[in-house]
Amino acid sequence: MSRSKKSGRFGIIDLGSNSVRLVVYAGAQRNPVPVFNEKVMCGLGRTLASTGRLDPKGMERALAAMRRFMALRDQIGIDELVVAATAAVRDAEDGAEFVRQAEDICGFPFMILSGxxxxxxxxxxxxxxxxxxxxxxxxxxxxxxxxxxxxxxxxxxxxxxxxxxxxxxxxxxxxxxxxxxxxxxxxxxxxxxxxxxxxxxxxxxxxxxxxxxxxxxxxxxxxxxxxxxxxxxxxxxxxxxxxxxxxxxxxxxxxxxxxxxxxxxxxxxxxxxxxxxxxxxxxxxxxxxxxxEGVLFDRLDAEEKAKDPLIAGAHDLAGRLARFPEHGDEFFDWTAPLFAKDQLGENKEEARLRLAGCILADIGWYVHPDYRAHHAMTQIMLAPFSGIDHPGRIFLARVGYHRHEGRGEPDLLGDLTGMMNEKENNRALVLGLALRLAFTLCGATTGLLPRTRLSVSKNFVTLTLDRKDEALTGEVVEKRLNALARTLGRKGEIKIK
CATH class of the missing domain: 3.30.420.150 (Exopolyphosphatase. Domain 2)
Known part of the structure; x- marks a missing residue:
């Protein structure tokens, strides 16, 4: 089977026993983002068991749907389109004849899937x-x-x-x-x-x-x-x-x-x-x-298949919405001392969620300041991510909220605190406050954070800067450093080296 290009829209028509559906993805990539989705309930297999043949009205509706989908292919600009036919078509006595008519409409051969x-x-x-x-x-x-x-x-x-x-x-x-x-x-x-x-x-x-x-x-x-x-x-x-x-x-x-x-x-x-x-x-x-999604995944190259679907999805969303999508790696390294083994600690899955939270930290920047926290939270909660369960999704949404709102509690979707344990709620708060501090410190630009360092001791959360960057400290930076430190039961301090 040929490999699809990562760029360019990829479409698949699922020719099923009950429905015929066209889904168009932004590209054949690790995190498939649907840009168009249409389904027609045809009932091709409605009478298959009793007659051995496809439903006549179902065939008419399916062929009409295929004509529309071919017109949409040109209108949308689908770079690669495949048709996958399943149980009803492969089992029906007249399945081959129906496929011939449908292929004449589409102009290319279908994938007739075995069981x-x-x-x-x-x-x-x-x-x-x-x-x-x-x-x-x-x-x-x-x-x-x-x-x-x-x-x-x-x-x-x-x-x-x-x-x-x-x-x-x-x-x-x-x-x-x-x-x-x-x-x-x-x-x-x-x-x-x-x-x-x-x-x-x-x-x-x-x-x-x-x-x-x-x-x-x-x-x-x-x-x-x-x-x-x-x-x-x-x-x-x-x-x-x-x-x-x-x-x-x-x-x-x-x-x-x-x-x-x-x-x-x-x-x-x-x-x-x-x-x-x-x-x-x-x-x-x-x-x-x-x-x-299985058909699409099968067409990816080995490098794309090996990617983490959540991280790929976070990068995709940040690439569309964040000012500096590359900020995520800076944030991840900068916040690491807070989650070191001798501090909050984190396992592999928790580190993965922290990375996703850092990548998504700026997706709400363009919204009115009064709405940024809830907007970021909603965007993350409802984004078409995979590779994540609902508690993980809530964790990331809370990080996005606290990054904009500080210590407040979100009420847009009701009380979500009970859907994560106290430890995870606290981790989301700490990461959100650290990102809030980071954005204030660097003016939402790249390059500065690697010249600074966060560290945690028994009594203090310390922000260390070079002498040449001393002027970037100030009242708001101190306020947000102290808010982060209090969450960890410590005081904030700034050191100039």
Whole structure:
């Protein structure tokens, strides 16, 4: 498969059993940033189980969507576009004829993914967004379910099952009791699922994301970011069993249920419930990354693949919004004494978060001063980052807030202090105050900080400057140094050498 250029827009059309979707990314890079996303619910696989053929109306809608997507390719300026066709197209008797018509519209050949390919790309997509994933990936499409074990950054055993909600509705003739029997029969021979007890289940697919939204609403969860949203398996199973029993009329009255998912939701819930029972997983993690991101990741070169997705994403956002994106490395080195082993200390993951916080420190500079703190916090909280869980995201958002506001407490998204322990809240405050001091000291420019040094002793936090830079100290610098020192239970002092 050819490698895509890092620069230039990269697009993928996911020709699925239920929907046809075009996603355009800013480039084929480690942190894929979507710049356009459109989905058409076609239902290609709606009648596949009973007729062996694609749904006629679904084909008409899909071909119409492809014509529009080709026009958008020229309008948007997509440098490279691929089409990945999945279960319905590969399994249907008339799948090849449909592909021929669609390829005539597009003018290039499609990727017709086998079940094994689909599972591999789905797992690769999850690993690209969650490199430390340990457990089993489940990608639920309209016509199939892919299950793959992951761990240590690699994929293990896997299976493709004909258990997409559309296919299951067709096979069971709309009878959930019969559907339950079908699901149990398909899962019973997968002995390796039973070896995953106590691990995590990574859920991919629109139906399962919809279940997660309902769970979020029930908990009044303040962060409406689905990627890496976590549900205890017992709660995910409980809400699945409730959804299984609700009819279309009741489901349509739930605000967080997509109208397009109403028919499929009980079947998707049933499948999740049975998987959790089979695996005895401890936790369900929602992944916004799946097959499309797996295809994109596969096209990256080795250097790009090796990058940390969070750090790559932070650099990308800072490159768009910060005055001096290169400031991050200066800040990281300058704040290191505060987090040395004999001070606050930090492990590898905490150092990684500190680096991301330093890179993102200036993304709110252009906003009115009265709104910078909340703007920076919101930008970080809602940014399309991967490689980070929700507590980590909150940590970075609080750092961005304190960098502008000092010791105040954010109230924009409610009280978030309970979502991190006291230690992490304090670390975010210390880093935010240190960055606040750094920006004041250097006038938000590069080059000065490496000539200065922070150090921490038993009683003092000391800022040391060269004699030639003495004039850069002053009342505001002293005030912000003292605020940082008090947080560490010390006094601030300035030394000129």
């Amino acid at each position: 094994k390919d689909e599972a591999r790309y789905a797992a690769q997509g999850v690993l690209s967004g969650t490199p430390d994933a340990e457990g089993v990936v489940g990608d639920l499409g309209g016509g199939s379910l892919e299950l793959v074990t992951v761990g240590g950054g690699k994929m293990g055993e896997g299976a493709t099952l004909p258990l997409g909600p559309l296919r299951l509705m067709d096979l069971s003739k709309g009878n959930l009791t019969l559907a339950e029997t079908i699901v149990e029969k398909e899962l019973k021979d997968l002995d390796w699922l039973r070896r995953l007890e106590g691990r995590r289940f990574y859920a991919v697919g629109g139906v399962w994301r919809n279940l997660a939204r309902i769970h979020m609403a029930q908990r009044k969860y303040p962060i409406h970011v689905l990627h890496h949203y976590s549900m205890p398996a017992s709660e995910a199973a409980e809400i699945s069993r409730v959804i299984e029993k609700l009819g279309p009329k009741t489901l349509s009255q739930i605000p967080d249920v997509s109208e397009r998912r109403i028919d499929a939701l009980p079947y998707g819930a049933l499948i999740l419930d049975k998987i959790l029972a089979a695996t005895r997983a401890k936790e369900v993690i929602v992944s916004a990354y799946g097959l499309r």
